[in-house]
Amino acid sequence: MKGKVFLVGDNIDTDVIAPGGYLNSIQQLKEHCMEGVYPGLSKKVEHGDVLIVGKNFKCGSSREQTVIILKELGFGLILAKSFARIFFRNAVNQALPLGIADVASVVKDGELIEYSINNRTLSLRDGRIITFAGLQGPLKEIFQAEGLINFVKKKLALQT
């Protein structure tokens, strides 16, 4: 996969990603996603783009809408130095592809970057290939089932 890099900093929180005033509409949340730190993001993002962030991504309120809008906006991968706990699980439950790697300082906003979810790799400008940490065990199974609801449905189907 190839996608444009969208680069934002540390401690990006729920209120910035999904501002409370627009909670009654997923469409409006998408339009205003991260406008406080990255104006115009929703108009620029295309399917397969990569969001690269620093530490503690999506701290603050839980709001599952943050995962839904990041997915619907088209992000094919979110790479962070670390994720806040609730977001991490919400993302797994909705099968939003995540990876853990400290690469915010070695990529440029807007650059085109190649990556592979299956191999967990990111190809940098200088030719280096970085391997990022990803899901393992049951979390990986939930992701591969395309989310928790599908995962549970499959389990239930197996039982009957």
Place this chain on the structure above:
Amino acid sequence: MESLLPQVAAPFSPGNVHDVSQVEGVKIDQAYIGNCANGTLTDLKQAAEILRGRTVHEGVKLIVVPATRRIYLEALQLGIIQDLIKAGAVISPSTCSACAGLHLGVLGKGEVAIANTNRNFRGRMGHPDSKVYLANSFLVAAAAVEGRIVNPEVAL
């Protein structure tokens, strides 16, 4: 502990904590007491202790949100709500309200609020260029009276 001054979290993180002396004098447009976690009867009592016999500063909105209907009723029975209303507070029903930027007190561009709530990230209570300071209920009530952030132990 005796030497510890009241603490205030400045924008845009609840972790951005300072002694009140470092943010004293910051002018506010709105004071907000309440929400699910911080509209306890204790918070309302503390606010009333400051506001009894005083009035909210001209140009400042004071919004109080009892956390639950039970707390709202208890505060009414104790006369706390009456004291707050006499001082100029607007009492909101027990909902998320402006704490999450939803309604009744959503901040406009450049507006500054002090709140006893738990989050002050960018855009939390409204416009991305608004600011929220977090403090205890005594400090929020005192700021509502003075129109700026003060240490009530000194200023009132």
